[in-house]
Amino acid sequence: HAGAYNLQWGAFMPGVPDITQFPNRVWSRLHNKYWRRPRPDLLTYGHGGGYLPLREAIAEYLRVVRSVNCNADQVLITSGIHHAIDLASKMLANVGDRAWVEDPCYWGTRSVLHSLNLKPVPIAVDDEGMRPQPADLRRPPRFIFVTPSHQYPLGAVMSLSRRRMLLEYAAVHQAWIMEDDYDSEFRYASRPLASLQGMDTYERVLYLGSFSKTLFPGLRIGFLVVPQGLAAPFATGLSELYRGGQLYTQAVLADFMAEGHYxxxxxxxxxxxxxxxxxxxxxxxxxxxxxxxxxxxxxxxxxxxxxxxxxxxxxxxxxxxxxxxxxxxxxxxxxxxxxxxxxxxxxxxxxxxxxxxxxxxxxxxxxxxxxxx
Missing domain, CATH: 3.90.1150.10 (Aspartate Aminotransferase, domain 1)
Known part of the structure; x- marks a missing residue:
C-alpha cells in the first residue's frame, strides 16, 4: 500500500506543522539579502557535505539541545530522512542485507529499504521501545532503525537500559544504528533523554534529522550526522551520487539559525x-x-x-x-x-x-x- 497521501494539509494530518505560523517576514529578509548581490558560489552545484556555515550551525544546535557528539565535518546536508537512509544504505550495505525496523514504523523507511533491495525485519516495540527477541538477536542485522525519542507512531520513549543494550549489541556485531530523532523538539510533559548518538562510545550510530516538522516540509532540508571515520567518504558519496545544490536556501537557513530565529x-x-x-x-x-x-x-x-x-x-x-x-x-x-x-x-x-x-x-x-x- 502506498504510504503517501494525496492530501498533505488539514485535520488530522500527522507530521505536518502549522506552516501558517512560519516567520516568513524574517525568512524573506534573510533571503533577499543574498539575492541583492548574488554569489556565483551559491548558484552552482554543491560539493562535499553541504554549505559549511549551515553544517556548523546544526552541529552547535545538536550539541547543545540533543547532546549529540559531533563537529561540522560529521554533518551532511540532505533533502530529508528518505535521502539520508538512501545514502547510508548505499554506502554501508549490500543487496539482501537485513535491517531491523520497529513494528509499527514510519512507512517511508520500509519503502526506501525495499527500493534498495534490503530486507526490513519487523521488531516489535513495547513501552521501552524496540524489543528484539532471542531469535532476532541470533541473526544480527546490518542496520537497526529506531526512533528512540518518540517512537513513530506509538509514541514510546526508549528506556536507558534498552538504549545501552542496542549500543552494545551493535558494537559486538558491527551493525549500524540509524537514529531518527523524530519530534525530539516538541515535548510537553517532561525533558527528553539525550540522543542515542550522545551515548555511543563505539561510533556505530548515524543520526538523522530534518527541518520538516520544525519549519515547513516543503523546505526539503535535512541532515545526517555520521561517525568521524565515515565523514570524508560520505561527503564524497553525497557529491558523487546526488549532485547537491540549494546552497542559497542553505545559506538562508544558516543565518536563520545563527541569529536565533530557529x-x-x-x-x-x-x-x-x-x-x-x-x-x-x-x-x-x-x-x-x-x-x-x-x-x-x-x-x-x-x-x-x-x-x-x-x-x-x-x-x-x-x-x-x-x-x-x-x-x-x-x-x-x-x-x-x-x-x-x-x-x-x-x-x-x-x-x-x-x-x-x-x-x-x-x-x-x-x-x-x-x-x-
Whole structure:
C-alpha cells in the first residue's frame, strides 16, 4: 500500500506543522539579502557535505539541545530522512542485507529499504521501545532503525537500559544504528533523554534529522550526522551520487539559525502545539470518556487513538476522508498483520484551535458507527 497521501494539509494530518505560523517576514529578509548581490558560489552545484556555515550551525544546535557528539565535518546536508537512509544504505550495505525496523514504523523507511533491495525485519516495540527477541538477536542485522525519542507512531520513549543494550549489541556485531530523532523538539510533559548518538562510545550510530516538522516540509532540508571515520567518504558519496545544490536556501537557513530565529520559533510552536494537544485530548474525552486509549501524547505533533481489536480502522479512515477528515489507520504501519493494532493516528499541529473540537466531533460520529457494528 502506498504510504503517501494525496492530501498533505488539514485535520488530522500527522507530521505536518502549522506552516501558517512560519516567520516568513524574517525568512524573506534573510533571503533577499543574498539575492541583492548574488554569489556565483551559491548558484552552482554543491560539493562535499553541504554549505559549511549551515553544517556548523546544526552541529552547535545538536550539541547543545540533543547532546549529540559531533563537529561540522560529521554533518551532511540532505533533502530529508528518505535521502539520508538512501545514502547510508548505499554506502554501508549490500543487496539482501537485513535491517531491523520497529513494528509499527514510519512507512517511508520500509519503502526506501525495499527500493534498495534490503530486507526490513519487523521488531516489535513495547513501552521501552524496540524489543528484539532471542531469535532476532541470533541473526544480527546490518542496520537497526529506531526512533528512540518518540517512537513513530506509538509514541514510546526508549528506556536507558534498552538504549545501552542496542549500543552494545551493535558494537559486538558491527551493525549500524540509524537514529531518527523524530519530534525530539516538541515535548510537553517532561525533558527528553539525550540522543542515542550522545551515548555511543563505539561510533556505530548515524543520526538523522530534518527541518520538516520544525519549519515547513516543503523546505526539503535535512541532515545526517555520521561517525568521524565515515565523514570524508560520505561527503564524497553525497557529491558523487546526488549532485547537491540549494546552497542559497542553505545559506538562508544558516543565518536563520545563527541569529536565533530557529530556537525562538521552536519555543513558540512548542507552546502552540501543547495547547492544541490538550484541545484534542479534551475532545476525545468529551466524546468517549475512557472507552478509547490515547497514547503518544507526551510529545510530537500527533497522538494515537486506540480502537477495539475487531474494528476496521482502514474502512473507518476511508469513510472519514470522504467527510474531509484525515485519520490515518494505525494497522497500516505494521509489517506483521497478526500483530497489527487497530487505531487512528491524529495530527493536531496544523488544526486551528477553533476547529479542533468541531472537527473531532465529526470524526467521533464516524467512529461511533464502527464501535457499534
Amino acid at each position: 530556537a525562538s520559533h521552536i519555543r513558540r510552536m512548542r507552546v502552540l502545539y501543547g495547547g492544541r494537544l490538550r484541545l484534542l485530548q479534551d475532545a476525545i474525552v468529551r466524546n468517549f470518556g475512557d472507552r478509547l486509549e490515547i497514547s503518544g501524547g507526551d510529545a510530537g505533533l500527533h497522538l494515537t487513538l486506540g480502537l477495539p481489536a475487531g474494528c476496521d480502522d482502514v474502512a473507518l479512515s476511508r469513510q472519514a476522508l470522504q467527510q474531509g477528515v484525515i485519520a490515518r489507520p494505525l494497522s497500516r504501519y505494521f509489517m506483521k498483520p497478526a500483530d497489527a493494532q487497530r487505531g487512528l493516528i491524529l495530527g493536531y499541529a496544523c488544526v486551528p484551535d477553533e476547529l479542533m473540537g468541531p472537527t473531532f466531533d465529526k470524526l467521533a460520529k464516524i467512529i461511533e458507527t464502527h464501535l457499534t457494528d
